Amino acid sequence: MRPLFISPLGRGGVDFGIQNITRAVRRTGLAPELLRLPELYNFLPMLIPATLPADIVRRFDIVQGRSRVAFSLRNYERPVVTTVHHLTTDPALQPYSSFAQRLFYRLVESRYDGLSIAYADAVVCVSRYTQRMVALTYGRRDTVLIYDGIDTDVFVPPPGMARRNDGLPPSDARIRLLFVGNRTRRKGFDLLPQIMDRLPADYALYYTGGFQGRDTGPPHPRMIPIGSPDRAGLVAAYQSCDILLFPSRLEGFGIAPAEALACGRPVVTTNVAALPEVVDDGLNGFLVARDDVAGYAEKVRILGEDAALRRRFGEHGREKVVAKFAYGPLGKGFRQLYARLLGRDDD
Known part of the structure; x- marks a missing residue:
C-alpha cells in the first residue's frame, strides 16, 4: 500500500502533524510519500488538480490531505482520506480570533472543511474532542479516531530524568x-x-x-x-x-x-x-x-x-x-485504515 500525502506548507502544529504521520506510516513498512506545495494552496486548494498531473497520483493507492484541501483530491479515482486537526469554526475559538480571521473561517475555511468531510472516503480525527465537533458541526459520525503522534525515540528525557540538559540560554533562575x-x-x-x-x-x-x-x-x-x-x-x-x-x-x-x-x-x-x-x-x-x-x-x-x-x-x-501517542499507535492506525479502504488484509 502506497499512500500519497499532499500538504501545502503551513505555520503551526498541523504542518508538523503530517510529517509525523509520514514517518509513522513509513515505520510500519509502507512506502508513503509527502508532497509539499506552496502555502498559497492552503487558501486556493481547488487549484491543486491543475498543478498536479494525474499520473503522479495514480502511482499511489491512497491520497490524503488535511480537511482544508482534501476535497480537491476527489477526482483522482483513488480513496481519499482527510485528517481533521481542529475546526476553526469552533465557537470556543471565536473570541480569540480577529474580525478578518472570523470572516475567513466562516466564509472560506468552513466550506473547505465541510466539502472535505463530506467527500472523503474516511475522515480521521486527532482527538475525541475533534470527533465531537465534526459530528456537531457537519453531522458526520463515522469518523476514525487516530491520535496525533510524536517520535518518542527522539523526544526523550535526559539521562537521570530529572536532570536538566544545557539546551536553554543561561539564567540564574531556580x-x-x-x-x-x-x-x-x-x-x-x-x-x-x-x-x-x-x-x-x-x-x-x-x-x-x-x-x-x-x-x-x-x-x-x-x-x-x-x-x-x-x-x-x-x-x-x-x-x-x-x-x-x-x-x-x-x-x-x-x-x-x-x-x-x-x-x-x-x-x-x-x-x-x-x-x-x-x-x-x-x-x-x-x-x-x-x-x-x-x-x-x-x-x-x-x-x-x-x-x-x-x-x-x-x-x-x-x-x-x-x-x-507514539509513532507505533499512529502508524498502526493509518495502516489498518488503508487496508480497510482497499479491501486488503493488514499483513
Whole structure:
C-alpha cells in the first residue's frame, strides 16, 4: 500500500502533524510519500488538480490531505482520506480570533472543511474532542479516531530524568518554565506576563518564537525568547526546563504538552477541548480553568517547589505518551485504515 500525502506548507502544529504521520506510516513498512506545495494552496486548494498531473497520483493507492484541501483530491479515482486537526469554526475559538480571521473561517475555511468531510472516503480525527465537533458541526459520525503522534525515540528525557540538559540560554533562575507555541491569544501567550507576575523572582519563562504573532521583545523581565528551534533544539529545550506552561484556550490535540511529557516534563495547561485527553490532572500535570491566571500560577508553584512531584509526574507522562501517542499507535492506525479502504488484509 502506497499512500500519497499532499500538504501545502503551513505555520503551526498541523504542518508538523503530517510529517509525523509520514514517518509513522513509513515505520510500519509502507512506502508513503509527502508532497509539499506552496502555502498559497492552503487558501486556493481547488487549484491543486491543475498543478498536479494525474499520473503522479495514480502511482499511489491512497491520497490524503488535511480537511482544508482534501476535497480537491476527489477526482483522482483513488480513496481519499482527510485528517481533521481542529475546526476553526469552533465557537470556543471565536473570541480569540480577529474580525478578518472570523470572516475567513466562516466564509472560506468552513466550506473547505465541510466539502472535505463530506467527500472523503474516511475522515480521521486527532482527538475525541475533534470527533465531537465534526459530528456537531457537519453531522458526520463515522469518523476514525487516530491520535496525533510524536517520535518518542527522539523526544526523550535526559539521562537521570530529572536532570536538566544545557539546551536553554543561561539564567540564574531556580525554576525554568517553558512555553512552546505561537504568540497568539488562542495559545494564551497574552496570559504569560500576568502569570509571571504571580510567581517568585527566581522563576524564569523561556518561550519559542513560533510562526504567528508579532515579536516585539520579551513582554516580561523574566521571559526569555529562544527563537524557533528545530526539532533537536526543541528536544533540548524540553530537557532543559522543569515545567511546560501551556495556557492555551483551545487545542484539537496538544502536540507541545505531549512532547513535554515524552521528555519527562510535567505540564500545567488548560482544562478545555482535547487537552484533558493528553494531560491527566494530578498524575502528569495540572489542568486549570481557561483564563485563570491565579490558578496557573498556583499549580506552577506546587510543581516548582516539589522536585519529587515533578519527577513522578514526568515518569507517568512519559509512560502515557509512549503507550498512546507514539509513532507505533499512529502508524498502526493509518495502516489498518488503508487496508480497510482497499479491501486488503493488514499483513
